[in-house]
Amino acid sequence: MKSALHTIAFLCLSAPAFASGVPDALAAEDFFPFDAKQAEIGQLLFYDKILSGNRNISCGTCHHHDHHGTDGLSLGIGEGGQGVGPKRTAGQGTDRIRKRIPRNAPALWNLGHRDIGVLFHDGRLEVSDLYGNGFNSPAQEWLPQGLDHILAAQALLPMVAQFEMAGNPRENEIAGAIHDRIDAAWPILAKRVRTIPEYGAMFVSAFDHIQRPDQVSIVEVANALAAFIGREWQSYDAxxxxxxxxxxxxxxxxxxxxxxxxxxxxxxxxxxxxxxxxxxxxxxxxxxxxxxxxxxxxxxxxxxxxxxxxxxxxxxxxxxxxxxxxxxxxxxxxxxxxxxxxxxxxxxxxxxxxxxxxxxxxxxxxxxxxxxxxxxxxxxxxxxxxxxxxxxxxxxxxxxxxxxxxxxxxxxxxALTGSSAAGPRPLGRPDRVPSGLPVD
CATH class of the missing domain: 1.10.760.10 (Cytochrome c-like domain)
Known part of the structure; x- marks a missing residue:
């Protein structure tokens, strides 16, 4: 399904949604039907360091398949670190990290479920009409229109976080742009992606409203990432x-x-x-x-x-x-x-x-x-x-x-661990990404 999923379908969960007691079973229909071709783009973007300011970290660095969508650390090591998972180091020299990530990297399991209306440990992202774009987020009114799902909105925020993926001021154009305004970096990142011919062709094929690569914006990038996360981490066979x-x-x-x-x-x-x-x-x-x-x-x-x-x-x-x-x-x-x-x-x-x-x-x-x-x-x-x-x-x-x-x-x-959860996921970690950058 290539048409956008309307965020109006979500309910903002400001109070417990379920009474105490044995829950209903999970089933495939409980999840949003993310598009498979968009998820294939999202898989590559998830592991492509092109989305980071210094091109040295990806979403998958801290949410790796080898570690079941997390990093095995108490507090994450973001931009400037080296390695993956529990063995990731804080870097060295001028590239070393300036700050630990303040919170534990959250798991990605079942985030495409229809009941998910709030994300992050403090709930700073939630489905809402407060700013007219479908979400109450740190980007406020500058979060772009057209995001299909709360996962798409979530995917945009680490890209513009200094210690996660953006990098430090004066290091790169992304870090500089976000110090002007949070949304100033997203067009730069989108251009990085769409000017890679392989990505451009994939977006034209996967999105009905995209006729040429130069039409790809950060919205399509985010929706592709959401499609990947929403499909890849479904688990209900425990x-x-x-x-x-x-x-x-x-x-x-x-x-x-x-x-x-x-x-x-x-x-x-x-x-x-x-x-x-x-x-x-x-x-x-x-x-x-x-x-x-x-x-x-x-x-x-x-x-x-x-x-x-x-x-x-x-x-x-x-x-x-x-x-x-x-x-x-x-x-x-x-x-x-x-x-x-x-x-x-x-x-x-x-x-x-x-x-x-x-x-x-x-x-x-x-x-x-x-x-x-x-x-x-x-x-x-x-x-x-x-x-x-x-x-x-x-x-x-x-x-x-x-x-x-x-x-x-x-x-x-x-007993809540899925029978297939520890094994290969539907798409898994790619061996390569279109940017040519190394894959963690």
Whole structure:
């Protein structure tokens, strides 16, 4: 289907969408029907460093197939780093990173589902008519018209983020353009793409309204990326899906006990509800704090205040979006800042945040070595007043479980891993990209 998907079809989820309880099964019709030919372009663009300011990082660098759409790090290493996944380094010399990415790279699983109306850990991108372009985003009224899906809007933002893909001022034309206005860089990136003959021909073939390569704009680039992400990371063939379909033997005894705890005594489903195991809402879990934080203009402290940074509602302070638990066993580390390296440690935190925070140690964070950044890596963790504020802002109450019950809960979370999720995806990582740049 080549015609645009109308963003009006989405609902902005400002409150939990599902009641607690066993969810409905996932099915192919629950996802938007992204165009296959556009997805083929998106696959190449996803791994093509042509979309970064210095041509040295791609979307796939931090959301790699080898790591199930994530990077395996607590906080990402963006523009200037070297390598992929948990072995990625912070770079060296004048090219080394100037700042860690403040948050954990989110997983991409099932983001093409029809219920997805808000993205990013703080929800700073959501379906909305506030600016007349279909979305409430950091680009505000400068986000272009014609984006088919929230995934298309999301794809545009890392390209113009200094420490993710754009690069530093005076390094390249992209970094310079975004310091004039956020939308000034997108036409430059679109021209980079459409002037490559292979890309130009693919866009003409895949988009009905494109007759010549010079008609390709950043909108088509973003829609192609959305088509790839939306098709590539669909997953609904987990043992739990078989159980929902009526196979009462699909779960092991431990997983069945964990299922009963999840939807019962442990109260997990109060937030992790619905077929995606997320209420799409925001909750304060009091995770251990570290890293540069996502500072605001009038709040330069190296802390992350979460949803309030977008909503400006005091009650949203330290709240973060509930992640989907589909394929969660494949996407460690966990939390908005990757504070916990294993499912067990993350589960224990949610069961008793204050106890877990007290026991947490900095060595649990997977941060590639960067001696020039070490003075600020844990400075906020040592701020007792700030830690007290975060500890006081909790939306969950402790639940007492035995070690055996925790093990059963973890077993159930493994039952949410798709049978095909760890194997090859429909398109996968390309061996080459039309720009000729190296593929991570």
């Amino acid at each position: 043992p739990f899906d078989a159980w929902l379909a009526g196979d009462m033997n699909a779960l092991s005894p431990a997983q069945e006990r964990g299922r009963e705890l999840f939807f019962g005594k442990a109260n997990c489903a109060s937030c992790h509800s619905g077929p995606l195991f997320s209420d799409q809402a925001f909750h304060a879990l009091g995770l251990p704090a570290f890293g540069p934080g996502r500072t605001r203009q009038w709040d330069p402290m190296p802390r992350d205040v979460g949803r309030v940074g977008e909503s400006n509602r005091v009650e949203d302070t330290y709240r973060f979006r509930t992640p989907s638990l589909r394929n969660v066993a494949l996407t460690a580390p966990y939390g908005h800042n990757g504070a916990y390296p294993t499912l067990e440690t993350m589960v224990r935190h949610v069961l008793n945040p204050n106890s877990a925070r007290t026991a947490w140690t900095p060595d649990l964070a997977h941060l590639p070595e960067a001696p020039w950044l070490e003075p600020i890596d844990f400075v906020i963790h040592q701020d007792h007043l700030e830690m007290a504020r975060q500890a006081a802002a909790l939306d969950i109450r402790p639940v007492a479980l035995s070690d055996a019950e925790v093990a059963d809960l973890v077993a159930f979370l493994h």
